[in-house]
Structures are given as C-alpha cells and as structure tokens.
Amino acid sequence: MKRILPLLAGMALLLSACGRADLSTLDPQGPVAQKQFDLMKISISIMTLVVVVVFAICVYVLVRFRRRKGDKTIPKQVEGNHKLEIIWTVIPLVLLLILGVPTIQSVFGMATDYSKDKNAIQVKVTSHLYWWEFEYPQYGVTTAQELVVPTGKKISFELVSADVKHAFWIPSIGGKMDTNPGSSNRMYLEFPKEGVYRGKCAELCGPSHALMDFKAKSVSPESFDRWIAAMKAPASMPADPKLAETFRSKCLACHAVGDQGTNGAPNLTGIGGRQTIAGILYNSDVVADPQPEDKTTVENLKEWITDPQKVKPGNQMPSAADNQLTPEEIDGIAKYLAGYKLDY
Amino acid sequence: MATHAAHAHAHAHTHTVKRYKGLMDWLTTVDHKKIGILYLLAGFIFFLVGGLEAILIRIQLMKPMNDFVAADTFNELLTMHGTTMIFLAAMPMLFALMNAVIPLQIGARDVAFPFLNALGFWTFFFGGLLLNISWFTGTVPDAGWTSYVPLAGPTYNGTHGVDYYVIGLQIAGIGTLLGGINFMATIINMRAPGMSFMRMPMFTWAIFITSVLIVFAFPVLTVGLVAIMFDRLFQANFFEVGGGGNGVLWEHIFWVFGHPEVYILILPAFGVISEVVATFARKRLFGYSSMVFAIVLIAFLGFMVWAHHMFTTGLGPVANALFSIATMLIAVPTGVKIFNWLFTLWGGSIKFTTANLFAVGFIPTFVLGGVTGVMLASAPADYQYHDSYFVVAHFHYVIVGGLILGIFAGLHYWWPKMFGRMLNEGLGKLTFWTFFTGFHLTFFVQHFLGLLGMPRRVWTYLPNQGFETMNLISSIGAFLMGIGTIVFVVNVIIAWAKPRNAAADAWEDGRTLEWSIPSPPPEYNFKQIPLVRGLDAWWKEKMDGKTAMTPAEPLGPIHMPSPSILPLIMSIGLFIAGFGFMYQNHWVAAGGILVTFVCMFLRSVYDDHGFHIDPEEEEVQA
Structure with a gap:
C-alpha cells in the first residue's frame, strides 16, 4: 500500500493536469465538481488497486503455467478453495463499503434544495431545440446562451425542457442534470471563482445536439447586481x-x-x-x-x-x-x- | 420433441417425411445445428453492417468540425450501429453458439421445440431485415438505440424512421423470446441421464440463466414497444407529454428490459470463457459451485439496478442511493468469477490457441470494463460520467471487450464442432492481436475524452477543447479492429475450402459431451444417449481410460422432427404486416397477419409425427 499511494498521487496529478480548466471534470472549479472529483479519485484508486492485483496474477499465471512443448502431463484437478473464495468475496465487499459510504453522503448532500433559500440565486433553466434559456425569477430577468451568476453564492437551478429531453452540464463546475419536458428537476451549483465556463447538452436531442453549447459566466456580486440592472434597463434599439x-x-x-x-x-x-x-x-x-x-x-x-x-x-x-x-x-x-x- | 427411441420403435418407418436438399434444406430445417449456422451467418452479416457503421462514425469523429457525414446521418448511424450490434449481431451470434452447443453439451438430440427454434430464427431475421430496409427507404431511426421519447415520439419524429426501429425490434424480439423459452425448457427437461443441475457444464448454466433473463426481460421490451408503436401509429398518449403522458416512463420500461439485457449478453460470454479456459489449462473449473452461484446472483441483481442508467433523470437522492449500492454489489459475484478463472489457470498447463488467447484476453479487458462499471455506480460521480464518452468507453469494454471477445473465443473453440473443419491458427492469432490491440486503442482513450468533457452521441466537436489527439487515436484503433474482422473472414473462407477432417475431440483436451461425438455431429447427435457420471462427463470417461461414453439406452431407430417451411412463411407474414402497419395500409397489415394465422392454423390441425432414422442402416449405406 505504501508503494501504491505515491503512485496513485502521481496518477491523480497526471489526471488533474488534463484538459481545459473551463471544461474538464478533472480540473474542478467549484465545490460540487470538487466533491465529484474526490469521489472519482477514491473510486479510481480502489479500482486501480483491483486492476493491479488482477493483472499481476494474470500475467504471473500465463507465464508460469504455459504449456511446454510436448507436455502431456495432466495437472491436478482442483475443485476449489474455500479460504481463497471467502477472501475474494469479502475484500471486494470491504472496498465497496469504502466507496459506498461517501457515495451515499454525496448523493444526499448534492440533492440539498436551495429553492427556498433567500441567499441563493434562483435560476430557471429551460432547454430548447438547440439553445438554453435562463430566467431569474427573483429579478424578473431572462437571458439566453450565457448564464451569468455571482461568485460565492449558491445557485439553485430549476430545470425543464420546452421540447425534447436535454441535459444541462457544466463539467468543470458540477455534474449534469436532465431537463425533462413536463416536469422540473432541481440541482445547485457554486462558482467560487470568476470566469467563463463551458456548458454542454449531454442528452441526444437531434441533429444539432453536438452544437448545443452554452457558457456560464461567474462575476463578482457587485458586477452581478450591475448586470441585473442593465438587463432591466429599457432596450437600446438601432439608431436608424x-x-x-x-x-x-x-x-x-x-x-x-x-x-x-x-x-x-x-x-x-x-x-x-x-x-x-x-x-x-x-x-x-x-x-x-x-x-x-x-x-x-x-x-x-x-x-x-x-x-x-x-x-x-x-x-x-x-x-x-x-x-x-x-x-x-x-x-x-x-x-x-x-x-x-x-x-x- | 425428440422423444426416446424405445417408445417410438413401434411407429418406425410408418411415416414418410419429405427430406429437402440444398437451399430448401436450409429454409425448412429444424435441426438445431443448422439453425445455429443460420444464426451465425445472419448475425455475422449484421455484425459487418454494424461494424461499417462504426467505421463511418469514427471517420466522422477523426478530426474536429468534420463534415464527412451530415448531422442527421450521423444520428442515424449511431442509432443503427447500437441497435444492430446489440439486437442483430451480438444476440444472434450468442444464439448461434447456444444452438450449436447446448443440446450437445447436455446429451440431447435436439432442443425441446425444434419448430419454435426455426420460427425464432426467421422472426429475428425478418425483423432485422425490416430494420435495415430503412436505409433504402430513406427514413432511418435516429433517436439512439435507447429511443428516448419525446425525441422518438410522433411530435418530434414525424417520419417513419423510428417506426422501423419499433416494428423491426418487435418482430425480432419474438424470436429472442421464443429462443429463451426453448432453451429454458431444453435445459430443464432434456439433460442426459445422470446430468444433474450441478453436473451441467458452465456454458450450459450460463445459457440456462440467460434464458431465464430473456423470459423475464423481453416481455417488458415488447410492452414498451407496443406502447410507443401506439403513440406513433394510433396517436395514443403513453409517452406524449402534451397529451398527459410521461417520457420518463419509457426510460424506466426501456431500462427494466435494458439492464437485464446487458447480462443476457455477457453471461453467455462468461460461460464460453469458463469452457475455453478449463479446456486449454487441462484443469477443471475452479470453484464450480461458486461460479454457478455467482451467475445466479448476477442475474438476480441484474433486475434490481436499472435506474443506474437514469441517475441524472431526476429520481431523487433515495432512489439514486439505493441503485448505487445495488449496482456496486454486482461487482462481488463478478469478481468471484474473475478470480475463479485465474485460479483455473493457476497450476494448469496452458495452451495458447486462438480460442484461449481470446479467453485470456477477455479476463483483464473485462476487469477494466467492470471497474469502470463500479465507478459509474457511484451516483454523484456519475453525474459527471453520464452520457459522456466515459460511458461509451465503459460499455464498449464490457460489450466488445467482454462479449465479442467471448464470442470470438467460442467461435474459434467450437468451429471444428460446428463445421468439421479447423480454423487456421496463424490467421486466428493475427485476428486476435489486431482486434485486441485495435480495441484497446479505440476505447481506452475514450474514458479520458469523457472526463475532459466530451458528451456522447455528438456528431462533431469544436477544435481547441483537447479532444483532437485522442479522437484520432480512437479512429485508428477502429480501423485496426476492422482489419482483425477481415482477417477472420479470410480465415473462414480458407477453412471452407479445406476438407472436413476435424477430430471428434478436436482440441484433444475436451471435457464436455460435445467432444465425445464426431465433428460435425450426425443429424441425431448421439447414436445412443450417453450416461453422465460426473462433472466434465467426457473428461471423466477419458481419465478412466475409456474411448467412448457409456450409453444410457439400447441402439434403435431415432425419432426426428420433420422439416417445415411454415416458420419462414409465418415470419414473412409478420414482415409484410409490419410494413402495412407502418405505412398505415391496413389491408396489407391484415394480409400479413392472415398469412401468419393461416400458418399457425395449419401447424395446429396437421399432426406432425416426425420420422425415424436408423443409425445402423445409415452407416451401412455410407
């Protein structure tokens, strides 16, 4: 285990070096994605351990017990081994427990409902055939394609679809949630850092499913207030x-x-x-x-x-x-x- | 049903049944060995079609913003690739192995219902044909193999595309269900004397449990397809949100079928691997009873985990938590199987034939697919993996790296038994190495593509997202897999031209009953039904110094089922009716149904007594 730990740490480092910071799940930019990334690391570590053990036995067996030319001997016909069989039943159970407990904790943690929280920003996401609508019911403001949110606040999303099923996904900020027609889903995300993050549609929705990208822009709370004010201002129409x-x-x-x-x-x-x-x-x-x-x-x-x-x-x-x-x-x-x- | 010869002795030679030759023989056959070959041929052709679709997909994704195919064509390709590979390639090739091997392994002369067996093949074939005719009528299913509504519903999918999916699968599904019932009945009722359940070969166990899964899971698909068909053709509102229906209901129905389907696919591969590994290690399967228990447990748990395909649907934390844990539990019996295979090899005398290469290649590959399965089981992490390329990588690891490697292992292993000819080992090994390398090249990088934020089922992707290199590697791997498949085809063609000279015990280390009879077996399989004295019945006799099984019955005329053209015509009737329904021509629909009903009527009113073969007379003639 002592030898494997630095290996795993190295691997985690390698993984976190991968991809664009505004897109990759391996370089989380918010606490939700971070928690998901932590779970990934636990599961990848456990699974790497399993893979290493199995591969080692596999390679050893295949090399050690390969048939030599002309070998006519009949190996001993072993029926089984209770001790071994109990070991490889119990150890996986223990490993699953290690993964299962934080899984359950996060499942319930991430399902926390902030829809009644006065400090949270409410956003209603409506997916359309190939674009995203973002409504801010607290402010009476609607925008599209570029979600604007303040840093440091819980963003409570209500997600629904206007037509077919889509899925709302900002990989570097948090996992996805489907937008179903006819019934709404809830999730929350947090954006601690200012920046622009890439969002994707993750459910096959037709020819332009691949092109249904959006942006999530997090700005300082003051800037967010100015944005809301600017959105509510009368339209500036063409001069001509x-x-x-x-x-x-x-x-x-x-x-x-x-x-x-x-x-x-x-x-x-x-x-x-x-x-x-x-x-x-x-x-x-x-x-x-x-x-x-x-x-x-x-x-x-x-x-x-x-x-x-x-x-x-x-x-x-x-x-x-x-x-x-x-x-x-x-x-x-x-x-x-x-x-x-x-x-x- | 092939009843005991002694009972039928009095009736011998009293009925004359027309025997066909050539093409008519194949169209009318009810012999499980020939039906197995038909399944293999049709399944493999669909495998090539699905593979071609995969290659086109990978060409399109080779570089960002590629325009090799249009967006809507791409969705058709991915839908048809998935549907074809699962329903028309993988399942039929499994049915090919089941048909070719199961009756031989249990010491039976045929399956329980030979007529039904033929009917099952022909309904599958015409269902698959109907689905693929969509390429020529110009309206191809394009809502994914999962066919989620409303995208697949009449409001957003007004053309006939999804109709082909619904009706094609409905007809093909009849065949699968018949097969499941048939093999369940066969394995329960037709084992040779002495073969208790706990003496059955592991492949037979796997197929037995697979059949049970089919019998419980496929009716769910049937009901779901009927509902979506009514939505599409008769303006019903099962899934139409606008009319008060519920789209999530379809997801539940689909996955209540769809998850057991995954085990329907992989359990037979487990069975194949168990046979191949034991044979080529010259060792009995390690931990036989725990292997049986593991299969049963996997099948049972397989029905309890469907909602892990729907973690992001919005079922809430309680459902997500329960389905997470249930899913993780499947890893335990699966792990038991992996270790049992490794310890079957441990201390053995391992011979690396092509079949065994595929089998030992399967073990680590399937472990990789299994561990990503456990990763996916953790719901909060799955919010990131779900519908990304990570999932694409995962299920290709279990389906291609598991099932297809298993099928290749099984085909190379039982080829001499099915055809009486050995496949070339050199070409076989070339097939393995190109396919195996290509496979890992294609799918390993896809894990990372998903983690970097690439959703699945995307027609193209923008540049500068870190996706370019890995997509290119993936496409190169796909070509390599294609080359491996072509080498296999070449190998088959070369073997075809060779004389039929395979030995009965073609690998010399055969353990189960099929290796105690000639390759290929005579029409009636066993001249005398053998007496089974233990697990690995044939190995046991060989170890006791015998050269043949102890018979359990005296020599005598053997009762055989008559060939019949009715299964073919019945299926053509359904095929015609399918088009009638689709294009709202109710006369054609009624006509097609009538053809099927007339066939059923004829089958019911005319007694089929079968005929008898006297094996000794035949030998004298030969």
Whole structure:
C-alpha cells in the first residue's frame, strides 16, 4: 500500500493536469465538481488497486503455467478453495463499503434544495431545440446562451425542457442534470471563482445536439447586481429608425431585447458582449484566447443570420432569405447587435 | 420433441417425411445445428453492417468540425450501429453458439421445440431485415438505440424512421423470446441421464440463466414497444407529454428490459470463457459451485439496478442511493468469477490457441470494463460520467471487450464442432492481436475524452477543447479492429475450402459431451444417449481410460422432427404486416397477419409425427 499511494498521487496529478480548466471534470472549479472529483479519485484508486492485483496474477499465471512443448502431463484437478473464495468475496465487499459510504453522503448532500433559500440565486433553466434559456425569477430577468451568476453564492437551478429531453452540464463546475419536458428537476451549483465556463447538452436531442453549447459566466456580486440592472434597463434599439423598424418586425417577433419583443427565441439583450454567437461561433473580439479560425462578432452574426441551418442543422431560426432581409439589413442588424453590450 | 427411441420403435418407418436438399434444406430445417449456422451467418452479416457503421462514425469523429457525414446521418448511424450490434449481431451470434452447443453439451438430440427454434430464427431475421430496409427507404431511426421519447415520439419524429426501429425490434424480439423459452425448457427437461443441475457444464448454466433473463426481460421490451408503436401509429398518449403522458416512463420500461439485457449478453460470454479456459489449462473449473452461484446472483441483481442508467433523470437522492449500492454489489459475484478463472489457470498447463488467447484476453479487458462499471455506480460521480464518452468507453469494454471477445473465443473453440473443419491458427492469432490491440486503442482513450468533457452521441466537436489527439487515436484503433474482422473472414473462407477432417475431440483436451461425438455431429447427435457420471462427463470417461461414453439406452431407430417451411412463411407474414402497419395500409397489415394465422392454423390441425432414422442402416449405406 505504501508503494501504491505515491503512485496513485502521481496518477491523480497526471489526471488533474488534463484538459481545459473551463471544461474538464478533472480540473474542478467549484465545490460540487470538487466533491465529484474526490469521489472519482477514491473510486479510481480502489479500482486501480483491483486492476493491479488482477493483472499481476494474470500475467504471473500465463507465464508460469504455459504449456511446454510436448507436455502431456495432466495437472491436478482442483475443485476449489474455500479460504481463497471467502477472501475474494469479502475484500471486494470491504472496498465497496469504502466507496459506498461517501457515495451515499454525496448523493444526499448534492440533492440539498436551495429553492427556498433567500441567499441563493434562483435560476430557471429551460432547454430548447438547440439553445438554453435562463430566467431569474427573483429579478424578473431572462437571458439566453450565457448564464451569468455571482461568485460565492449558491445557485439553485430549476430545470425543464420546452421540447425534447436535454441535459444541462457544466463539467468543470458540477455534474449534469436532465431537463425533462413536463416536469422540473432541481440541482445547485457554486462558482467560487470568476470566469467563463463551458456548458454542454449531454442528452441526444437531434441533429444539432453536438452544437448545443452554452457558457456560464461567474462575476463578482457587485458586477452581478450591475448586470441585473442593465438587463432591466429599457432596450437600446438601432439608431436608424428604418433599421429599428425592420429589427422590430423581423427579429422581435420571436426574440427580445430589454423590454421589447418576446422570449420565444434567445433573448438578445447584450449579445455583443457574449463570447459566442449561437453557442458555438466564438467571437474573436470578445474571448480572451481567440483562435486563428475565430471571426469577429459582426462576421459571426452575419454568418448566423444569413443561413442558420448551415451553422446548426435543424434549428428553428428562419434564414435571411425566408425573413426577406437584404444584405444591407443583415449588415446593419449584425453591427447593431455586435455593438449591443452591457456595462457591468 | 425428440422423444426416446424405445417408445417410438413401434411407429418406425410408418411415416414418410419429405427430406429437402440444398437451399430448401436450409429454409425448412429444424435441426438445431443448422439453425445455429443460420444464426451465425445472419448475425455475422449484421455484425459487418454494424461494424461499417462504426467505421463511418469514427471517420466522422477523426478530426474536429468534420463534415464527412451530415448531422442527421450521423444520428442515424449511431442509432443503427447500437441497435444492430446489440439486437442483430451480438444476440444472434450468442444464439448461434447456444444452438450449436447446448443440446450437445447436455446429451440431447435436439432442443425441446425444434419448430419454435426455426420460427425464432426467421422472426429475428425478418425483423432485422425490416430494420435495415430503412436505409433504402430513406427514413432511418435516429433517436439512439435507447429511443428516448419525446425525441422518438410522433411530435418530434414525424417520419417513419423510428417506426422501423419499433416494428423491426418487435418482430425480432419474438424470436429472442421464443429462443429463451426453448432453451429454458431444453435445459430443464432434456439433460442426459445422470446430468444433474450441478453436473451441467458452465456454458450450459450460463445459457440456462440467460434464458431465464430473456423470459423475464423481453416481455417488458415488447410492452414498451407496443406502447410507443401506439403513440406513433394510433396517436395514443403513453409517452406524449402534451397529451398527459410521461417520457420518463419509457426510460424506466426501456431500462427494466435494458439492464437485464446487458447480462443476457455477457453471461453467455462468461460461460464460453469458463469452457475455453478449463479446456486449454487441462484443469477443471475452479470453484464450480461458486461460479454457478455467482451467475445466479448476477442475474438476480441484474433486475434490481436499472435506474443506474437514469441517475441524472431526476429520481431523487433515495432512489439514486439505493441503485448505487445495488449496482456496486454486482461487482462481488463478478469478481468471484474473475478470480475463479485465474485460479483455473493457476497450476494448469496452458495452451495458447486462438480460442484461449481470446479467453485470456477477455479476463483483464473485462476487469477494466467492470471497474469502470463500479465507478459509474457511484451516483454523484456519475453525474459527471453520464452520457459522456466515459460511458461509451465503459460499455464498449464490457460489450466488445467482454462479449465479442467471448464470442470470438467460442467461435474459434467450437468451429471444428460446428463445421468439421479447423480454423487456421496463424490467421486466428493475427485476428486476435489486431482486434485486441485495435480495441484497446479505440476505447481506452475514450474514458479520458469523457472526463475532459466530451458528451456522447455528438456528431462533431469544436477544435481547441483537447479532444483532437485522442479522437484520432480512437479512429485508428477502429480501423485496426476492422482489419482483425477481415482477417477472420479470410480465415473462414480458407477453412471452407479445406476438407472436413476435424477430430471428434478436436482440441484433444475436451471435457464436455460435445467432444465425445464426431465433428460435425450426425443429424441425431448421439447414436445412443450417453450416461453422465460426473462433472466434465467426457473428461471423466477419458481419465478412466475409456474411448467412448457409456450409453444410457439400447441402439434403435431415432425419432426426428420433420422439416417445415411454415416458420419462414409465418415470419414473412409478420414482415409484410409490419410494413402495412407502418405505412398505415391496413389491408396489407391484415394480409400479413392472415398469412401468419393461416400458418399457425395449419401447424395446429396437421399432426406432425416426425420420422425415424436408423443409425445402423445409415452407416451401412455410407
């Protein structure tokens, strides 16, 4: 055991070095993911022990007892061995106990309901065919695709689906929970550090299941209050009245900005400050680590508005052609939305 | 039913039954050995189809944002890959081994219900055919092999895709259920004199328990499929949330069937490994009674753990805690089996034939799949693993690394018994090493992909997420597995061209009854039903210096079941009815059902007395 422990510690170190900090379950950024990672480490350690023992016996047996050429001897026909059989029944039971107890503790710990907790931030998550809606009932605010939460508080989620089943997953912050149509689930998460974390849909939901990413952004409590205030402020519409009218009639029939429009499609308030368009097109002028293939917010918006099916097959957004938008209008709307940033 | 010869002696030669040759022989056969070969052929073809789908999936995932296949095509591929591999490849290949081996191992002349056996094959075959015809009609099932509603429901899946899944599996499921009933009855009733339950070979035990699992689990799938079929075809509301139904109900139904299904798949592999390891170590199975007990316990617990597939569905902490613990418990009997195999090898004289390579390759591989199973059992950690590539890696370790390695071991081991020809050992070993290496290359890295945050069933992935290298390795491994499979096919073709010269006891160290009769066995298997004097009946006789089993009956004419074309026609009737239902053409549906009913009527009103073979007369003619 003494020899194996440093080995395991080394392995844990290796594992924790893996992957992006904003995505990997092996580099937890919050207490929920941390607890899950601790359980993983316990189980991986126990299981490594089992694997090592079995492999060692296996290799020894296969080498030691291989048949030599021309060997005609008949080995002793052993019926069994009660002592051995009891050993390999009891030891696994003990190992399972070691894993079982913290499992039970965490199962109940993670199911703690903070929905009535006044200090917790309530967020209602509604999954749609390929986008995420986040509603803050305490503040009367709704946003989409980019969840904004304050650090240091319990975030109590109510999860439901508007159509098919999806699953809400922010790997580096905590495990997933399904969003079922017709009945809601609860979970809580905590974000101790400021940052932007990657979220995924984990349940097959159709062609664009793979592209149903979202972001979870944790900000300081003061900044969060400013964000809420900015979200509640009246909408800033396009300066050009003609463009404003086009935007109102074509886009706000489904979308919303500030106090305008409806929430049938993703809320666009402050979209210019979000890291991505449609959850997957990274905005090179917003993200901290732009990649060579990333485009600017304006370019991404134009790409998306022109032909949404090309970006996210099977989504509900009509193309620019269906919406009868001229190239000038697309350009104007993209520029207006890219400039629509909230100060918080 | 193949009754005792003495009873039938008076009727000998009184009935003349038409015997067919060539293709008609195969279409009308009720001989378990031929049905086993049919299962193997059909199952292996579906295995190749499912494998091709897997290769296409891995090509698509080879690099980020690949556009080799479209998003909707990818969902069709992953759905058909899973459904085909489980229902149309793995299960039939198991049925192939069951049919080829079980009656021989228990000293019987056929299964309890030979007609039903043929019917089971043909319903499976036409169900599978119906499912795969979807590729040609353009609407392919695309909601995953689990077919979760509402994605698979009529509201969000309006085309006929999922109908093919529902009706194809319903028809194929009839075959599986018939097989389960048949083998349960066979093993309970038709063991040779002296073969008590605790003298049955381990493979027979495994198949017995598997049959029990099938009999209890498959009706659940049948009910679930009927409900989803009514939702889709007749606007019922079992699972339609808008109409007051409940989608989570389908998840429960599916997994109440689906989890025992996992054990239906793996228990036979356990049986195969037990036979192969004992034979090639020249040792009796270590801890036989605890092995039997472990199988029974695994099967029992297998019904108690279905909700561990639903830890993130939102069942609440009490359910999650209970199902966590129940799931972990399965590790104990499974561990018992692993150690018993290792200690069967311990002190033995191990010969590394291809069959044994697959068997000893199975042991560590299955341990890896087993330990990730225990990791998954811890519900809070599963919130991270669930529906990620970690799960994909886990179940491929148990299904491919467990079941498929087991099937390969069984096929190489019993090939001489089934076909009278030895497979080439060199090619066999090449198959093993390419398949085995390819397998670990493909699936080992997938554990880490999941832990790094890659969800399963994704058509593509964005770059810069740390997924690229491991996905590429995984795809390369998949190609290697494909090469291994091709080498196996080549091996089979080469063996086909060779003379039928396999010895009765083809591996020289055979322990069970099938090795006491010629390879391949005559139509009636045993000229005289043998007397079983202990566990490993044939080994015991050999050790006592005998060269043949002691017969338990005098020589005489042997009663055989008649061949029949009815099972084929009945299945075609269901096949036609399936299309009728799907495309809402009720005349076609009624016509198909009528064909099946007419066949059932004919089968009921015409007595089938079978016929008799006089083994001595046949020998004189030969």
